[in-house]
Amino acid sequence: MDWLNALLQGTLLGGLYALFAAGLSLIFGVMRLVNIAHGDLIVLSAYIALSFGVSLGLNPLAALLLVVPTMALIGYALQRLILNRTMGEDILPPLLVTFGLSVILQNALLMGYSADPQNLQAGAIETASVNLGPLAVGVMPVMVFVTAIGVIAALQWMFYHTALGRAFRATSDRQDVAQLMGLNRAHVFGLAMALSLAVTALAGVFLGIRTAFDPAAGGARLIFGFEAVIIGGLGNLWGTLAGGVILGVAQTLGAKIDPGYQILAGHIVFLIILALRPRGLFPRIDG
Amino acid sequence: MTLTVTRRTRLSTAWLILLVPIVLLLIAAPWWAGRADLRLMGEIALYMSLAVLWNLLAGYAGLVSVGQQAYVGFGGYLFFALTMLAGLHPYAALPLVVLAGAVISAPVAVLIFRLRGAYFAIGTWVVAEVFRLSFAQISSLGGGSGTSLSPDIVRSLADGRDAREAVAWWLALGAAALVIGAVVWLLRSRQGVALTAIRDNELAARSLGIDIWRTKFTVYVVVSGLTALIGALIFLQKLRISPDAAFSANDWTAFVIFIVVIGGIGTLEGPILGTLVFFALRETLADLGTFYLIALGAVAIIIMLFAPRGLWGFLRDRWGLELFPLSRRVSGLAKKEA
Amino acid sequence: MPDALMSLQALNAHYGDFQALYGVNLTVEPGEVVAVIGANGAGKTTMLRSIAGLLRNAPEAIRWKGQPIGALRADQVAALGIALVPEGRLLFPSLSVEENLVIGGQLGRKGPWSLQRVYDLFPILKERRNQQSTSLSGGQQQMVAIGRALMANPELVLMDEISLGLAPVIIRQIYEALPGIVGEGLTAVIVEQDIAKALSVSQRVYCLQEGRVSLEGQSQTVPREEITRAYFGV
Numbered sequence: 001m002d003w004l005n006a007l008l009q010g011t012l013l014g015g016l017y018a019l020f021a022a023g024l025s026l027i028f029g030v031m032r033l034v035n036i037a038h039g040d041l042i043v044l045s046a047y048i049a050l051s052f053g054v055s056l057g058l059n060p061l062a063a064l065l066l067v068v069p070t071m072a073l074i075g076y077a078l079q080r081l082i083l084n085r086t087m088g089e090d091i092l093p094p095l096l097v098t099f100g101l102s103v104i105l106q107n108a109l110l111m112g113y114s115a116d117p118q119n120l121q122a123g124a125i126e127t128a129s130v131n132l133g134p135l136a137v138g139v140m141p142v143m144v145f146v147t148a149i150g151v152i153a154a155l156q157w158m159f160y161h162t163a164l165g166r167a168f169r170a171t172s173d174r175q176d177v178a179q180l181m182g183l184n185r186a187h188v189f190g191l192a193m194a195l196s197l198a199v200t201a202l203a204g205v206f207l208g209i210r211t212a213f214d215p216a217a218g219g220a221r222l223i224f225g226f227e228a229v230i231i232g233g234l235g236n237l238w239g240t241l242a243g244g245v246i247l248g249v250a251q252t253l254g255a256k257i258d259p260g261y262q263i264l265a266g267h268i269v270f271l272i273i274l275a276l277r278p279r280g281l282f283p284r285i286d287g
Numbered sequence: 288m289t290l291t292v293t294r295r296t297r298l299s300t301a302w303l304i305l306l307v308p309i310v311l312l313l314i315a316a317p318w319w320a321g322r323a324d325l326r327l328m329g330e331i332a333l334y335m336s337l338a339v340l341w342n343l344l345a346g347y348a349g350l351v352s353v354g355q356q357a358y359v360g361f362g363g364y365l366f367f368a369l370t371m372l373a374g375l376h377p378y379a380a381l382p383l384v385v386l387a388g389a390v391i392s393a394p395v396a397v398l399i400f401r402l403r404g405a406y407f408a409i410g411t412w413v414v415a416e417v418f419r420l421s422f423a424q425i426s427s428l429g430g431g432s433g434t435s436l437s438p439d440i441v442r443s444l445a446d447g448r449d450a451r452e453a454v455a456w457w458l459a460l461g462a463a464a465l466v467i468g469a470v471v472w473l474l475r476s477r478q479g480v481a482l483t484a485i486r487d488n489e490l491a492a493r494s495l496g497i498d499i500w501r502t503k504f505t506v507y508v509v510v511s512g513l514t515a516l517i518g519a520l521i522f523l524q525k526l527r528i529s530p531d532a533a534f535s536a537n538d539w540t541a542f543v544i545f546i547v548v549i550g551g552i553g554t555l556e557g558p559i560l561g562t563l564v565f566f567a568l569r570e571t572l573a574d575l576g577t578f579y580l581i582a583l584g585a586v587a588i589i590i591m592l593f594a595p596r597g598l599w600g601f602l603r604d605r606w607g608l609e610l611f612p613l614s615r616r617v618s619g620l621a622k623k624e625a
Numbered sequence: 626m627p628d629a630l631m632s633l634q635a636l637n638a639h640y641g642d643f644q645a646l647y648g649v650n651l652t653v654e655p656g657e658v659v660a661v662i663g664a665n666g667a668g669k670t671t672m673l674r675s676i677a678g679l680l681r682n683a684p685e686a687i688r689w690k691g692q693p694i695g696a697l698r699a700d701q702v703a704a705l706g707i708a709l710v711p712e713g714r715l716l717f718p719s720l721s722v723e724e725n726l727v728i729g730g731q732l733g734r735k736g737p738w739s740l741q742r743v744y745d746l747f748p749i750l751k752e753r754r755n756q757q758s759t760s761l762s763g764g765q766q767q768m769v770a771i772g773r774a775l776m777a778n779p780e781l782v783l784m785d786e787i788s789l790g791l792a793p794v795i796i797r798q799i800y801e802a803l804p805g806i807v808g809e810g811l812t813a814v815i816v817e818q819d820i821a822k823a824l825s826v827s828q829r830v831y832c833l834q835e836g837r838v839s840l841e842g843q844s845q846t847v848p849r850e851e852i853t854r855a856y857f858g859v
Contacts, residue, residue: 092591094405095404097588100548103541107581166728167731170717170720177711179699181700181773182703219412223416263416267413271398271417274399274401
């Protein structure tokens with residue numbers, strides 16, 4: 001029974017990891033860009049929610065209405081002002097620039113907020129739970145998981161049934177020819193990053209509600225998101241959800257064996273899958 | 288018209304000649320440098336080694352790793368283990384550390400070479416985390432809080448504090464010389480030309496028959512072994528090791544990357560110049576801590592966007608400078624018609 | 626004297642250190658079909674890519690209705706009403722046939738061309754509308770590429786080697802459709818290696834040879850030997 005509970009908790013945790021990963025997956029699909037600062041942007045979202053909460057007295061879930069557009073704007077500006085200049089054949093510039101951004105973000109947060117762990121208080125909902133037969137399921141984790149499914153479904157729908165999605169796919173296929181259609185590549189990439197950071201905002205707020213966070217927490221989040229993407233397979237958003245669930249379950253089961261093994265268990269499962277299925281479980285595109 | 292291929296330039300010949308007295312001066316440092324200065328020079332030599340190695344990996348082999356701290360920590364921990372738990376003399380332990388670092392990096396390489404580009408980079412980070420979490424489990428080496436190097440080991444290096452400081456410096460200097468020498472030798476060899484070809488155009492290199500995977504694998508293994516050596520020397524200096532210090536991404540990766548980017552990635556002179564600039568900045572600017580990192584990050588980004596070849600790259604492009612005789616020039620061509 | 630619809634004035638183009646075009650002069654009047662012929666590497670594709678904005682040039686080197694557009698980006702040039710059917714078709718693999726056509730109309734310019742009309746012109750495309758665009762035959766892909774350009778309702782359409790790699794019967798089919806395409810006041814520049822086809826659909830012809838204009842004349846009257854001389858540069 002304990003194990004069943006761990007399995008359930010791990011699955012729900014997978015929803016959070018899928019949210020970490022969805023933004024990462026989206027911009028890789030559209031721009032072949034991997035943002036090393038992604039985890040730090042998740043943490044930034046949590047801090048922004050914290051500030052909105054403190055200054056406006058908002059519950060973090062309500063603050064989402066402000067945090068999401070704020071992060072989207074930051075994403076658009078970041079892409080157009082800085083990251084667009086790194087797009088090209090060479091892999092070094094985007095990698096090193098986003099790495100530099102990661103260091104800057106972490107230390108700016110450190111300067112602005114101190115190294116003390118913070119928490120987003122969402123009130124009673126944090127501890128509320130529902131009974132599913134013999135299992136007690138937290139309301140928050142279920143909400144996060146359902147949000148993850150909703151976000152991925154929305155992104156899939158957008159990709160395949162809207163003009164914006166068409167623009168993303170075309171630009172990702174052939175940048176030059178997409179320009180011939182009248183699509184401004186710089187703007188399309190900006191929109192993709194804006195969307196990615198909007199999802200990241202969700203991830204950050206949910207993270208902040210669930211656990212304590214501090215300026216250095218970004219690294220681990222990037223790694224979890226990345227592991228979910230690789231396990232699930234590149235270019236497949238539903239695969240990323242599966243990857244997140246596998247990672248979450250691995251971590252929770254590992255924690256059951258010994259609390260110190262939690263993160264390590266996740267890494268080991270990731271490495272095993274990398275060894276046996278290098279392209280992930282449900283790949284759609286190649287790295 | 289006869290064509291000859293040369294590698295030497297007037298500047299590189301001058302540099303190599305100048306190098307002799309410089310090296311002699313450095314070897315004699317324990318006699319003219321104060322203790323604090325000697326330690327600083329040792330730190331510079333070790334960071335320079337890490338930078339030169341990282342540059343070989345990323346700037347030449349195209350393997351951008353943000354996880355080299357895995358081998359720094361591994362080298363440090365193995366050194367402590369070999370000397371304190373296995374009773375080996377430090378001088379005997381050091382070469383074993385190189386070997387072990389190379390050996391353990393082989394299966395790691397096989398695994399993470401399945402990833403490409405930025406995913407490869409994050410993969411190296413995962414590996415570093417696995418190393419960190421694993422070593423934190425080893426209670427005989429202090430578990431999560433780490434352990435100190437026992438005084439006996441320290442004393443076995445040499446008699447007397449001054450002698451020990453000198454030995455530590457010579458080890459660091461020797462390691463730096465070994466690393467730079469190894470890299471120069473590698474780049475002048477056939478493997479080196481293959482590397483430069485891979486860096487410039489992987490597809491073309493492959494079509495010329497260059498085995499990309501094997502070349503990258505060799506470089507990764509060699510770099511990791513030498514990085515482990517540097518790690519051992521770093522923690523020999525510090526006398527204490529813990530998982531967070533050993534596998535610190537900030538200390539052993541962020542600073543190193545910034546050094547190489549600012550100095551000039553993809554050239555041998557770049558990381559050397561970058562290390563000197565980095566330490567000059569660090570010593571002259573008072574301890575600004577966090578802000579220093581932000582400033583470094585910003586400078587690195589600006590350089591990457593507007594002067595991606597870094598300081599040395601700029602000097603090289605402007606005036607065709609090259610200190611180490613690495614690139615081949617064809618002479619004897621008739622001047623081009625206007 | 627009214628401005629030509631589009632004109633090239635001393636257009637130079639470079640790929641890095643390599644110069645591909647040397648001072649090309651060319652004019653296109655509204656409603657006409659101009660053919661540009663030349664051997665491989667003569668610079669024909671470079672010229673079209675320059676006009677379309679994929680290659681940046683000096684602003685005055687390319688004029689559209691008198692205005693300098695040489696330095697504009699490709700998406701800005703498309704917004705002016707210039708559409709390119711690129712060499713090699715270059716369809717979007719992630720998009721279906723219909724999506725490729727629809728994205729051609731991305732800018733929403735008004736005009737006679739619509740999805741239905743493209744399907745009337747090339748009925749086989751309607752049959753395959755939901756298929757992945759790259760699963761079609763070469764000739765069908767060419768139809769999609771042309772349809773995609775038409776969906777933009779352009780004033781000037783540039784066609785780059787639309788017969789390349791296609792079987793003769795398909796080429797004939799496509800060229801038979803051309804008069805119907807350019808009939809309604811649409812201006813066209815057609816780049817071709819097939820000299821006979823090029824002359825058959827155009828009013829005027831230019832020949833490029835190693836990046837320079839070596840011949841300009843009326844398609845129906847220019848002598849064959851002159852073309853051969855200009856084509857091969859002898």
